Amino acid sequence: MASRSPMRWRSTVTSDTQKTALGRRARRRPSASQPPEPSMPETLDDLAADLAAGRTDSVRLVEGALERARASEAVFIMLMPESALAEAHAARRRWADGRPLSRHDGIPIAWKDLFDIAGTRTSAGSRTRDAAEPAKVDAPVVAATRRLGFIPIGKTNLSEFAFSGLGANPHFGTPTAGFPGVEPRMPGGSSCGSAVAVQRGIVPVAIGTDTAGSVRVPAAFTGCVGYKSSQARYDMAGVFPLARSLDSLGPLAGSMADCMTMDAAMRGLAAPTPRPAPAELIVDDALLDGPAVTAPVRTHFDEVLARLSRHVPIRRQRIDAWHRARDAIAALGWLGAYEARQLHLDVLTGPQRALIDTRVASRLDGAARISAEVAAELVAIRAREMQRLRTELGDAVLILPTVKHLPPPLAPLEADPARFAEVNVATLALTMIASFLDMPSVALPTGWTPDGLPLSTQLCAVSGADDRLLTQAIWAEQILPGRS
Numbered sequence: 001m002a003s004r005s006p007m008r009w010r011s012t013v014t015s016d017t018q019k020t021a022l023g024r025r026a027r028r029r030p031s032a033s034q035p036p037e038p039s040m041p042e043t044l045d046d047l048a049a050d051l052a053a054g055r056t057d058s059v060r061l062v063e064g065a066l067e068r069a070r071a072s073e074a075v076f077i078m079l080m081p082e083s084a085l086a087e088a089h090a091a092r093r094r095w096a097d098g099r100p101l102s103r104h105d106g107i108p109i110a111w112k113d114l115f116d117i118a119g120t121r122t123s124a125g126s127r128t129r130d131a132a133e134p135a136k137v138d139a140p141v142v143a144a145t146r147r148l149g150f151i152p153i154g155k156t157n158l159s160e161f162a163f164s165g166l167g168a169n170p171h172f173g174t175p176t177a178g179f180p181g182v183e184p185r186m187p188g189g190s191s192c193g194s195a196v197a198v199q200r201g202i203v204p205v206a207i208g209t210d211t212a213g214s215v216r217v218p219a220a221f222t223g224c225v226g227y228k229s230s231q232a233r234y235d236m237a238g239v240f241p242l243a244r245s246l247d248s249l250g251p252l253a254g255s256m257a258d259c260m261t262m263d264a265a266m267r268g269l270a271a272p273t274p275r276p277a278p279a280e281l282i283v284d285d286a287l288l289d290g291p292a293v294t295a296p297v298r299t300h301f302d303e304v305l306a307r308l309s310r311h312v313p314i315r316r317q318r319i320d321a322w323h324r325a326r327d328a329i330a331a332l333g334w335l336g337a338y339e340a341r342q343l344h345l346d347v348l349t350g351p352q353r354a355l356i357d358t359r360v361a362s363r364l365d366g367a368a369r370i371s372a373e374v375a376a377e378l379v380a381i382r383a384r385e386m387q388r389l390r391t392e393l394g395d396a397v398l399i400l401p402t403v404k405h406l407p408p409p410l411a412p413l414e415a416d417p418a419r420f421a422e423v424n425v426a427t428l429a430l431t432m433i434a435s436f437l438d439m440p441s442v443a444l445p446t447g448w449t450p451d452g453l454p455l456s457t458q459l460c461a462v463s464g465a466d467d468r469l470l471t472q473a474i475w476a477e478q479i480l481p482g483r484s
Contacts, residue, residue: 048103058091058106065108068202074173079154087151105149110206113155116238125158127355139238144268156193162242165428167192177222185407188218195222205253213431216443220456221407226443227259243339256474275471280396294405300455321389335378337367397472402443402456438463442473446480
């Protein structure tokens with residue numbers, strides 16, 4: 001069976017020049033578990049080269065993206081055809097005049113519907129915000145990418161209030177990845193629409209948020225690359241919060257190079273910063289103990305380590321800060337749930353409660369057991385363990401599976417709220433600790449099961465070491481056969 005990597009971004013170049021463009025792209029040698037596809041997804045730099053050479057233009061790119069978006073159920077909550085096409089025409093004129101805003105001027109992208117975009121309502125995936133006022137200005141990260149010519153075509157679907165790791169939304173539908181021959185699977189949450197927009201080839205890159213795994217889990221469940229930054233890396237203004245102490249941002253894309261391009265763009269930079277040397281890898285075997293790590297995931301992770309060990313030493317070490325953080329969350333509760341409940345308390349206890357997804361309302365209700373005193377204790381534990389982690393992990397990068405299990409079938413979980421809640425907790429087990437410790441993290445597609453489901457590996461560094469992490473991830477991507 002062919003692999004289910006993100007569908008090839010279609011730039012609408014002519015067939016002959018398209019073949020020429022395909023010839024430019026390096027292809028990765030396939031593994032036995034991941035047969036080849038005709039080509040890798042086209043990257044942002046490929047599209048930039050096509051724009052510069054006149055093989056395509058921004059209007060054709062945006063028109064194609066909008067057409068695919070309209071044909072893809074539940075991926076977008078809102079499309080912006082008028083503004084997107086107006087910006088595309090302006091970009092085409094700039095290219096004709098020889099004054100593009102950047103190499104990527106005119107490329108369409110998508111934003112999770114937590115980001116303010118001027119003139120649009122920010123829904124947070126909830127019907128409780130149907131009457132919200134349209135944003136008057138772009139969120140700073142949106143504005144930064146627009147100054148480089150990236151064009152937002154719309155706002156993608158998400159779990160309501162961004163409060164689920166599975167990606168289901170009863171109000172706007174649940175988007176699913178295009179895995180031919182495989183029953184529909186949960187897309188991962190909460191940035192489900194952003195991941196599926198990339199996986200289905202609607203846009204080359206989409207932006208999400210991550211509080212406990214909301215970029216990394218959708219990336220893992222759809223076979224995309226997902227990068228969750230340290231909290232301080234981007235300006236968080238104009239982003240609808242879930243838990244302000246834990247929220248972070250990041251892109252989902254078909255390659256690490258595209259994630260790095262968007263990371264720079266979101267910080268107002270035209271190109272990624274110089275990369276440091278790759279770091280040492282650390283494995284904590286205790287994180288893989290227990291039956292919750294399913295056999296396909298454990299077997300694949302061992303294969304990943306074996307492959308990487310041919311190129312770099314891998315140190316086995318228990319990361320005590322991780323285990324103490326996990327124990328604190330198990331004993332005291334999830335700080336993100338407490339903050340989410342405080343944020344939404346008026347809606348949760350008012351007449352609009354009936355509009356909330358019952359699964360989300362139930363989780364918010366459960367957070368009532370966490371008192372303000374306990375939340376303060378969790379904040380103190382977080383600060384202490386983040387500092388200890390710097391000593392334990394240092395300049396190294398922790399490697400582990402992104403999720404303990406494969407993308408679960410959608411229908412059984414939608415039919416069983418209790419099972420949904422149980423699987424949701426298990427899904428976030430290996431991502432939420434990294435969020436609690438403010439570890440920048442990358443979910444990297446590293447293989448496929450024989451029946452065509454994606455497998456993902458997570459790389460994590462200490463808070464603020466984003467550049468080191470990105471270097472390690474792009475290095476690992478060249479070694480691991482995650483995509484054809």
